[in-house]
Amino acid sequence: MTSGSRWDGIIPHPGILAFAMILYFLGFVLDASGRSLAYGFLTGDMVVHFSTFPGFREQFIDYLSATALWVFISNITQVTVFIFTLATVYPVLKIFILAGALLHNLLEGWGGRGLMIYAGTLHLHLEVTGCLLSLQAALVFVRSVLGAIQQRSPGPIVTALRENLAFLIPLIILLFAIAAILEVFWSTWWVYNLTHGPVSWAYFYTHVAAVEL
Secondary structure, rough: OOOOHHHHHHOOOHHHHHHHHHHHHHHHHHHOOOOOOHHHHHHHEEEEOOOOOOOOHHHHHHHHHHHHHHHHHHHHHHHHHHHHHOOOOHHHHHHOOOOOHHHHHHHHHHOOHHHHHHOOOOHHHHHHHHHHHHHHHHHHHHHHHHHHHOOOOOOHHHHHHHHHHHHHHHHHHHHHHHHHHHHHHHHHHHHHHHHHOOOOOHHHHHHEEEEOO
């Protein structure tokens, strides 16, 4: 296999990119038509409870890091099941619709500030990228399975695992791990800071006790 064809199996296929853009635009249109989605804290619709700093371990390990770990496990489980079974196709595709709908919702509700909010939700951009790569990984795996059936040999699956998925899957895991960390340790503060008034990052994360959606 040439290096060019290998990268063809790693970089999202143009058809996947086009499909994702259609879903993104669909989300934008849905929100514009009044069919808004559940955005969670991303539109600022949250109540944050603050308390005194309980200590480094209790705050940053037992609470915040544990929350990020739960987010990561939930997301990566859905993506892994999708790649190898396609069973969780809805939540994977929904991320593109959500991203487009959120952009319209923030622009309509917050104007120029909404664009700042959207740009700063870094975890969402990483999740979109991770889902794009997940679509590509699923395409590679499905093609390899069909090839294995046609050839009556596991060769195509072994080749796909060795030459494409061995790079794609760790990259997807890394993206969703960083996304989970950023969702907890950055995006929540970023959205709150721009929708509920200024509060420093240090104060927010040393005093946040609970976030109600």
